[in-house]
Amino acid sequence: MSEEEIVLIDEHGLRVDGRRPDQLRDIKIEVGVLANADGSAYIVQGKTKLLVAVYGPRELHPRHLALPDKALLRCRYHMAPFSVEERKSPAPSRREIELSKVIREALEPALLLHRFPRTAIDVFIEVLEADGGTRCAGVTAASVALADAGIPMKDLVAACAVGKVDGKLVIDLCDLEDKYGEVDMPVAYMPGKKHVTLLQMDGKLTREEFEEALKMAISACEKIYEFQKTALKRKFEAISLEVEEES
Amino acid sequence: MVTKVTATLNKNYMLELVSKGMRIDGRGLKDFRKVSIEFGVAGKADGSAGVKIGSTYVMVGVKAEIGKPFPDTPNEGVLMVNAEFVPLASPSFEPGPPDENAIELARVVDRGIRKSEAIDLKKLCIIPGEKVWILWVDIYVLDHNGNLMDAASLASLAALMNTKIPEVKIEDDQVIKTENRYPLELRDYPLSITIGKLGSALLVDPSLEEEEVLDSKLTIFLSQDDKICAMQKAFPGIFTPEEILMAVDLARDKSRELRKILFDTFEKYNESRKEG
Numbered sequence: 445m446s447e448e449e450i451v452l453i454d455e456h457g458l459r460v461d462g463r464r465p466d467q468l469r470d471i472k473i474e475v476g477v478l479a480n481a482d483g484s485a486y487i488v489q490g491k492t493k494l495l496v497a498v499y500g501p502r503e504l505h506p507r508h509l510a511l512p513d514k515a516l517l518r519c520r521y522h523m524a525p526f527s528v529e530e531r532k533s534p535a536p537s538r539r540e541i542e543l544s545k546v547i548r549e550a551l552e553p554a555l556l557l558h559r560f561p562r563t564a565i566d567v568f569i570e571v572l573e574a575d576g577g578t579r580c581a582g583v584t585a586a587s588v589a590l591a592d593a594g595i596p597m598k599d600l601v602a603a604c605a606v607g608k609v610d611g612k613l614v615i616d617l618c619d620l621e622d623k624y625g626e627v628d629m630p631v632a633y634m635p636g637k638k639h640v641t642l643l644q645m646d647g648k649l650t651r652e653e654f655e656e657a658l659k660m661a662i663s664a665c666e667k668i669y670e671f672q673k674t675a676l677k678r679k680f681e682a683i684s685l686e687v688e689e690e691s
Numbered sequence: 692m693v694t695k696v697t698a699t700l701n702k703n704y705m706l707e708l709v710s711k712g713m714r715i716d717g718r719g720l721k722d723f724r725k726v727s728i729e730f731g732v733a734g735k736a737d738g739s740a741g742v743k744i745g746s747t748y749v750m751v752g753v754k755a756e757i758g759k760p761f762p763d764t765p766n767e768g769v770l771m772v773n774a775e776f777v778p779l780a781s782p783s784f785e786p787g788p789p790d791e792n793a794i795e796l797a798r799v800v801d802r803g804i805r806k807s808e809a810i811d812l813k814k815l816c817i818i819p820g821e822k823v824w825i826l827w828v829d830i831y832v833l834d835h836n837g838n839l840m841d842a843a844s845l846a847s848l849a850a851l852m853n854t855k856i857p858e859v860k861i862e863d864d865q866v867i868k869t870e871n872r873y874p875l876e877l878r879d880y881p882l883s884i885t886i887g888k889l890g891s892a893l894l895v896d897p898s899l900e901e902e903e904v905l906d907s908k909l910t911i912f913l914s915q916d917d918k919i920c921a922m923q924k925a926f927p928g929i930f931t932p933e934e935i936l937m938a939v940d941l942a943r944d945k946s947r948e949l950r951k952i953l954f955d956t957f958e959k960y961n962e963s964r965k966e967g
Contacts, residue, residue: 517927538794545791545925549907552927629922639929643909645922646802651939654919658932 450624452609460621461490465614466660468604468667469577473585473675475592483593485675487585490618491575496585498593500565515560519548521582523571543579550583550603550632550642556596565595576619580604583632583642588672592679600672601641603632604664606657608647613657615664631661635669692782693836698903705904709892716898721941723896726952728845730853730960738854738875742846745898748780748834749842751850753826755857757866760816760823768815768823772801774830774843781835795925797830799883800844802921803912804828807881810851814876817859822866824856826875837899840910840923844883845949851875852957881920882949884942885910888930893938895945909935911942915950 452460469490478484481497504510521543525531569582580603587601607617608627622628627647633640649657705715712720724745733739736752760767774797776784815824830843855872887897887905897905906928912921
């Protein structure tokens with residue numbers, strides 16, 4: 445496929461999957477999907493699917509990594525070998541190592557780690573099917589899983605990418621748009637605090653375009669925030685129903 | 692020597708200073724440390740440069756190698772950026788494969804250079820699908836005293852400006868390097884500027900002591916025509932949207948200053964070579 449053949453925005457201004465520029469893909473978040481983990485979440489965003497598990501606060505091994513004043517947050521973003529077109533080696537790639545770092549740094553500002561000195565909180569993100577926006581879906585689901593684990597938080601972190609395809613700014617890129625688009629800019633945001641916790645960008649944007657892109661990303665994160673809250677509430681509503689039935 | 696402990700002890704003092712527009716090393720909030728650039732520091736490399744920002748020292752060597760293109764881009768050369776945090780540069784660096792910081796640094800520099808389209812990879816093709824130039828940009832951190840990102844991106848660009856690629860001839864399907872060399876053509880001159888956030892202050896070119904206590908930092912790559920071509924927020928803190936826009940404007944101004952130093956030094960270097 446050559447770049448010229450691919451039309452990312454059609455004559456009606458719609459995108460490859462029929463969305464408007466400011467339209468998110470369908471998002472489904474489920475909370476507490478794993479039996480062993482202290483907190484977990486499953487997110488389906490368009491065709492992107494991933495699972496997040498949170499373990500902790502728990503004893504930290506190796507011990508010498510322990511921090512005297514707060515919990516150590518560790519994060520592993522990993523793609524299943526079958527999550528992409530060509531099999532991906534399960535060994536962590538340079539990309540996965542970088543993303544694990546930026547995701548950790550996107551989540552940390554939301555957590556009250558000082559409440560758990562000398563412990564570890566581990567976040568495992570396993571991408572099962574990748575169709576663009578996996579790091580953002582990872583952040584979105586991870587913050588829900590952290591809340592599910594009962595870790596005290598200042599706010600949920602929602603994340604969404606903005607991009608530029610065929611010269612137009614669009615949100616929540618799918619794989620094709622990411623690959624053949626001009627710009628990819630993932631943003632993570634705490635809507636309740638109005639704080640940006642992750643910002644990456646590659647491509648070419650003018651100052652004006654960047655300002656517009658940031659606004660679009662923030663408004664997308666605000667929408668995703670509602671999905672996160674609904675998903676968490678749904679879990680506790682289900683529990684309260686169970687309790688009522690039993691009594 | 693600056694450590695996390697000594698820097699943390701000074702944190703309140705640093706916060707007090709920055710609230711008055713001052714910094715612990717006497718700089719203003721928007722000042723770079725002294726920047727010096729040296730071209731051609733590694734004779735065996737096809738291009739090289741050493742950059743000092745204050746006492747931070749980063750060397751970059753570019754090696755051009757003939758190899759196979761990626762299957763999805765058969766008509767394009769390959770750009771590879773790698774970073775080594777050499778243990779002699781800091782007590783916090785350990786021998787072994789690149790850690791997440793080295794990987795992040797290399798990948799951000801890679802994105803800045805790649806996305807500015809400074810290098811026309813199509814011009815690095817020798818035989819489509821068969822033989823292309825692979826440009827290895829190896830970032831060597833030799834003294835870590837803060838803001839490795841900007842030192843590495845400046846040194847990488849300087850090394851690429853200084854890169855000369857052998858001319859080749861094709862005989863019986865064999866690619867043979869000749870004695871002649873031509874300079875690598877650059878279409879843009881992308882530079883990164885890193886802005887640290889300490890309290891509510893934004894600092895240009897954070898030193899190691901400042902980095903140890905920063906809330907967060909934002910690296911912004913700017914092209915020669917002031918377009919943003921890569922960004923990376925790092926450290927576990929936050930930025931408000933307003934601070935991000937202020938950082939972008941600040942970075943634009945500083946990148947112009949830094950680019951002027953780079954061009955002036957390059958001109959002097961070329962003149963001195965003509966004379967010598």
